[in-house]
Amino acid sequence: MVTDEPLDFEEEEDPLLPAPYPAKRKKVISLDDLLLDYFETGKDKLKVKAAKSEHGPRGYGSDDEDNRVRENEITFCKLFEDCEEEAKVLDARDDVPPWGQRFFGCQKAPSNLSDMGVENCQLLQSFCVSEHLGFDLEIQQGEGFLEGMLMDGWLLKLVHIGGSVEDSIASWTLNKLLYSSNKKLQVSATDFWDCILSLDEDDKLLVNLEYFPSYSVLKCAILSYGYLSETPGTKASTSESAAADSSDVGPPHNIIAWLRLVSACCKIRKVRSIFSPSEAEEFLVIVISLFLDRGLEGLLLILGDCLNSLVLYFNANEWESSCVMVAESIAQRVTMDLNCLRLVDCITGTNKRIKFLRSQLALQLLKINFGLKVGNVEKMLKLVTSISVKERGCDFFRLYVYLVLMDTLLFSSDAFRDKTMIVDTWRNYLRNCSTQIPCRSWTFYAPKVRNKASYLLQGAIFKKSGDDGNVSAR
Known part of the structure; x- marks a missing residue:
């Protein structure tokens, strides 16, 4: 054995090292290959179309192309304006x-x-x-x-x-x-x-x-x-x-x-x-x-x-009649818009009298709006639930106000929580409002009605009966 020769184990490859990648061969791309690839991918279509427009039999120029672009823009703007006007007609309460x-x-x-x-x-x-x-x-x-x-x-x-x-x-x-x-x-x-x-x-x-x-x-x-x-x-x-x-x-x-x-x-x-x-x-x-x-x-x-x-x-024997008088007086002065909802939200409290006042205020507002001489809750509920959200002329803003007031009337006090027919009718209507209004509705208050109905539906499901005062219908 020659002393200068490597040992046997020195010639063996290390199994822990990764195998070397094979060397890549350089490919020479000729000009013919580039041209062939260019024509096969269709990158010359734009130039060919431009050449046809310049040298075609009719002799169209760049001015004709600009005119067509302007006409398309005018048509699109007119279509957009028509859609916007139609949306305003569908809901006149955008402002x-x-x-x-x-x-x-x-x-x-x-x-x-x-x-x-x-x-x-x-x-x-x-x-x-x-x-x-x-x-x-x-x-x-x-x-x-x-x-x-x-x-x-x-x-x-x-x-x-x-x-x-x-x-x-x-x-x-x-x-x-x-x-x-x-x-x-x-x-x-x-x-x-x-x-x-x-x-x-x-x-x-x-x-x-x-x-x-x-x-x-x-x-x-x-x-x-x-x-x-x-x-x-x-x-x-x-x-x-x-x-x-x-x-x-x-x-x-x-x-x-x-x-x-x-x-x-x-x-x-x-x-x-x-x-x-x-x-x-x-x-x-x-x-x-x-x-x-x-x-x-x-x-x-x-x-x-x-x-x-x-x-x-007020004394206990004075409060019920006085509360009705107060609610009637306020309902005659407040408009049926966001102002009445503001009052309902601001009358807050957990005692029975405050809840009774909120319920009576909602009752009198609905009574005056529907032109009823007697505040019959069942009739009011029928009038509200008869509003179809699928109709083209549905006033979603007024429906939004009705939803808040009707829910306040039914659940501010416990007078109607045990009346299964009334509560089920209201829940079904809230469910319809939350599911039958499309997400792409053009009307401004349609999404608000849908979201409010979903919110009120969850509250109507989980509200429990208590011992608040009774709502008197007048």
Whole structure:
């Protein structure tokens, strides 16, 4: 064995290494091959067609081609415009305005304010004759002095110490609450009345009070704010037209104080009934209407608290008839569009009275829209379910409103949840609306109806019976 020769195992290939790829042979492509491939794939068709158009027997030129393109574009645009017009005819509610109504006009100064005689109150007199103040207080400076005490909280402390409120002080602070343009003074007066109208653990007022806010005083205040109290059936103007009016038109600065005061007056019903049932009904209509004013969108919590206080103000034997009266009054003022749906959505709560109010409002809205003298729920359901979504002239926007109101009527309270025939009829109609409206419908509100019906159908399936109040049909 020669020492320079490799060993046997060194000549063997490593089994772990991949086998080398065979070397590719370079293929020489000639010009004839390229031409053959070009003609076989048809890449010359465009050139051949262009050559025929230039050298054909008729001698068409590029101007003719451009004219044909323009004609095709004009034909397509006309076809598109026809389809768009047809879609508008199918649904004339493409431009449905947003919700919003104006309930405040031009504000005016109150005309029945008289001298409250606050300079002669015993509290101020005691300060004038006191020798321990360290300064001289004149009677002419009395109102300004009281304003400072009110804003600093000292007036409320003195009232708590004395245990009573003079009529002149109560009347003076009430007018500051309702009409003062000073924001700090207005808030301080509101806090003052919130405290003196509070009840202790024994349901008694914290201080002795003889002067209470009356319906006439509060009604006069809201009218001076410019509240539009036209006769029922008069529709308030929309938010778009309100924006074009002068700057003195719109929600007043004292409306928050007014709402808080009405709410505080309602909470002491056990001690004193400040409002009669008819007066409370009128204030409830006003508060519910204010949910439609876009200028008050930031006051939903305050409006909701005042609404709940007014609803709970009625006795058990007063509520049912008063609720019907309130729902009828609101239904006569609100249009059957997104405004009525806004009100239904804003009346929120879990107690029986709130649910009954929502159900009654939906009932009265449907009753007025269908022109019924009696709010027969079965007849309303028949009229709504008779609307066919397959008809060419179906008003899907109005159907959308009907779906929300009818579902609110049936399921806000438990009056109809145990009536199997009514519930099954409603579920079947919702199922038809969610399945029979094609996805490619031209109408604007058709997809909204389909989606809303699907949503309401799921809620109608899983709603359970409870113990809410009964819906009375009128």
